[in-house]
Amino acid sequence: MIPFELVEPRTLREAASLLASGDPAVRPLAGGTAVMLMMKMGVLRPARLVSLRAVERRCSEIREADGELRLGAMVTLSALERSPIVKNLAPVIVRASRTLSNVRVRNVATVGGHLAHADPHMDLPPVLIALGASVTTVDPEGGRTIPLETLYAGYLETALRSNELIAEVSVPVQGVRRAAYLKCTTRSADDWPALGVAVVLDTEGDAVREARIVVSAATDTPTRLSAAEEALRGARADEKILRRAGEAAAAAANVVGDEHGSAAYKRELLRVYLARAVKQALASKG
């Protein structure tokens, strides 16, 4: 590791300007958990890191606005886990956060960094996509809103430009929707998952009106499973329907193998975990 420059701008816009050159050796630094791993492996050799630690305080705030949950990009994962507002508006996020990596990572890793890193093994992207979240970005000229579902372009790739930073995440409140996130780790309990499945259900009685289902970790990007959603729409989620949804998911998803399991195995896991996630969502109080 060669010595690098660390700059600490006071605003997100200033940070975006510092990144405007597009030089791959100039990168933003939030919690630093992923950046440090990449630097240790030698795949990232920065000349300058733009720290986001000193940007506007509101970037670290969790609030409710316009019927939505708003998460500042610099909110830590442990703040998310402990927030009464999040627990109230989207309890599935709190449940997912508790199983996310380990407490040391959660204490420093941030929501914005977690989403922008675009490692498909991250836990929150599938949960937030299933809830219908979007991100607001800042760049030197202004910014835009991107549905989270369209943020991911590939393995470690996003639609964000090099001078564009996530400022805030807007999450429609969970409300009466029933939701669950299940993941499968195959080595240690706090390992990255072999598979993650997030499910958010609009229900009517014991029937599913609408389902949003997202798979992660087994695919290059977090992916909506529309065929499985279709199989559940308007149906009672009995064993037969769940099996059909699982088959549809396994057939449609572009599952890839990695150190956590082969593609063939992960496809089997997807069938099983999809059904279990739907059952757990239905069993939850919302």
Added chain:
Amino acid sequence: MKAKTAQTGTVGQAIPRTEGSAKVTGRAEYVHNLQLPGMLYGKIHRSTIAHGRIRRVDTTAAQALEGVHRVVTGEDIRAAVSDPHYGPAFHDQPILAFEKVRYAGEPVAVVLATDPHVAEEAAARIVVEYEELPAVFDEVEAMTSKAVVHEVLKPAGTFPDLKHLQGRRNTNVALDYRLRRGDVEAAFKKADHVFEHTFRTQQVLHVPLEPFVTVVEPGESGVTIHTSSQSPSFVRIEIARLLGWPENRIRVKVPYLGGGFGAKLYIKLEALVTVLALITRRPVKIALTMEEQFYTITKHAATLRIKSGVTKDGRITARACEVWWNGGAYADIGPRVTQKSGFTAPGPYDIEHVHIDSYALYTNLPPAGALRGFGIPQLVWAYEGHTDMIARALKMDPVEFRRRNLLVNGRPQATGTVMKDAAIDTVLERAAARMEWGKPCDPGTGTIRRGRGIAIGFKASISPTTSVAIVNLYADGSCALYCGTVDMGQGSDTAMAQIVSEILGVPIGSVTVVHPDTDVTPYDMATLGSRSTYHMGHAVRLAAEDARDKLMALTREVGLSAETAPIRDVFRKKYGMQAGNIVGTGTFIPTYTPTDHDTGQSANVTPFWMIGATGAEVEVDTETGQVRVTRLVNVADAGTPINPRIVETQLSGAAIMQLGFTLSEKMEFSAGQCTNASLAAYRIPGMLDIPPGIENEAVESAERGGPFGAKGVGETGTFGVSPAIASAIEDAVGVRLMSLPITPEAVFRALRAKQGNPLKDN
């Protein structure tokens, strides 16, 4: 603190660890914290290929980087040290590679700079051109492969049983150990049933949380080596041999270690850093990263074939074992693993006809050495899996089948050595009792199936080895123990202080343990193989008794009452003031009879036996193959514990370590390059992976040869874990896993294969 010492009752008590408070408050001393004026940091450039000739080492770009003090290559080392090869069994490992590299990750050059980041950057700018050679990675293939790792075998000469290998060419076999007892072939012919199975274990890592670190300070006439080592005496002797110096010019100092587990034995960084300090005449420090540990020393992968002849009423009459140990590119202590553990390959069973072939193989992988059990966990994995499978095939209860064949005191082990003070039967019975083996086990319902398994293993202490200790009694009645045992977290400081406290009748707080410093502390073979409590414990006892006897003599000489006079009064009367010392010394080496080269027979192969059994209860998810260990019962014969609490934590620590080796840990390789060399990619168990029920018991036992009836315990908890879990999985879902680690995918694939619907990769 009367001159006539009374037993304090310290031995046998769960005294809190004497260094515990310093460690948890961050005050304990480690080599990583050491900085010296003018010190250079070294960073290593490593081989990127598994096997090849070095054509050229281009250091121009590295040398040109601002702040670089010097770049050192293998040729520079060769100019400074005429034969720069080291190793405990073979002199085969170069201080830095020259002419050839033999594994991906092997040190090829070092950059020295006052800023470690500059050194690291410069090391990345070194360019090495290789001519690639065919490589061999599999231990069984290495027996016959055309790829040969070393042109010629160079045994160190330390061990007589390696002498026959001197000068052998065109072979990867670093030791071909054999044991012959009775006539297995005839016994197989007569047996009612013959069973044969092949098991495999994977290459894994020690993962001490303190990575390897060495600092060397050149002095006027010698060097001081500060190092995170389990074997300071060996380091001194081996460095002296390499440099052609007398021992007294080399001083080796070892503070606390942040874990060792067998990794930090023999020479690791010490030879390299010493030569760098001599070349530059500056203090030099090399501290490896966690990632670099994967390229330093590992645990042997092994292939084990085991065959048994059994009578219809369940008596094992013959057993043949073939073991291939994947030693990697340098022998390290692998040939001793092959022999010293190899002779227990048939397990703790009373078998008339035994045949063992155990091979140490060179391959083009990172070297393998000692790791908490010295090969025993690999052997137990095979013989207990095999034993359990035989019991199931004969429709016998697995515990009852073991009972019928157990080796008991008074009966000869496969080497011919008659068992003594080995509570094999008690350990098995206590494990079975704690598991409530007689009662049926809840088989589970739906997709969660439950099962249980039990396994037992044993280990002979390595022999013969020497320990020396000095007790220095001060004039106020407090004292110091000079002892070469390295406290790497196992609690030896506390146990040794307890022995001194007990014999001198002084409180434990009055005993200081002086850490290894070869200018001060006397010789100790090494802190390895669970030998310290027995060997050093003996030496410490003898040293304390010597001091006590001298104190008694002095008390009589000055005319005081041994019954009532405080120790300080004895010194004051003798020297007229608070002055003087009483120095007691103790040396211990057990008796030993070498094994016969052709038959492996010996009447006295070990001073003591360690026995460990584990019972496991598991839940298997039949839809995913995931295994949850819900209960782990570890039972050991540790003799009579000096400190029962430390014995308990040694058992649970060892079992949890082996749990990782059983379920998740595996070094992955691609063309010989380790692809998961980091804590992020190589997963050791975390707190959430610890079984909810974990129980540890040291059975009532006494080792008559040991100090206060004690014997070693550091490795015992590892023995039975892996096969107990595999047997519990078979009990739950009817599939037997014969390769480690037992991943959820492996279980899932076995379940699908059993259903006649194997998982297809597409």
